[in-house]
Amino acid sequence: MSGEFSLIDKYFAHKQQNRKDVILAQGDDCAIVAPAAGSHIAISTDTLVAGTHFLADANPAQIAHKALASNISDLVAMGASPAWVSMGISLPEIDTAWLERFSNAFFKLADYYGIQLIGGDTTKGPLTITLTVQGTLPEGKALTRMVRSQETGSMSPGNLVMPKQDLM
Numbered sequence: 001m002s003g004e005f006s007l008i009d010k011y012f013a014h015k016q017q018n019r020k021d022v023i024l025a026q027g028d029d030c031a032i033v034a035p036a037a038g039s040h041i042a043i044s045t046d047t048l049v050a051g052t053h054f055l056a057d058a059n060p061a062q063i064a065h066k067a068l069a070s071n072i073s074d075l076v077a078m079g080a081s082p083a084w085v086s087m088g089i090s091l092p093e094i095d096t097a098w099l100e101r102f103s104n105a106f107f108k109l110a111d112y113y114g115i116q117l118i119g120g121d122t123t124k125g126p127l128t129i130t131l132t133v134q135g136t137l138p139e140g141k142a143l144t145r146m147v148r149s150q151e152t153g154s155m156s157p158g159n160l161v162m163p164k165q166d167l168m
Helices: 004-012 060-077 096-113 145-152
Strands: 022-024 039-049 081-091 116-124 128-138
Touching: 039 060, 060 081, 060 096, 060 128, 081 096, 096 116
Parallel strands: 081 116
Antiparallel strands: 039 128, 081 128
């Protein structure tokens, strides 16, 4: 995508304060994080595709919120605290108004949860958003499906699972 770095700088190099556990964020070939001793890192990736997961003409703020909130819920379901996110976004064209609304909503939710955008990629193509979220949890404390099933004694596929935090 022509001007990839200027697009990233304008819309996604948000002026978030660096988390103390972020050693290197955006701007290099990869990010570096340092989780606290005794912590594990939980990782989840979801892709949203226009026409499949949302209407192509949907409100960009709602798309951003859906993309990040669905990833946050994966971490919370496992008992992890959200920490970092990487974003891959494919755009059919550069629409500055769309990008402004998308990035503002994305960072509003990210800031609410203390999640730092630490990297990603942009390219030209059909509208597709892929987020990889990472969070931390104490060693041995992951709430896996097996653990949740054993704790509740009745959990099975199709049950309603409620997040332990407000998703805003």
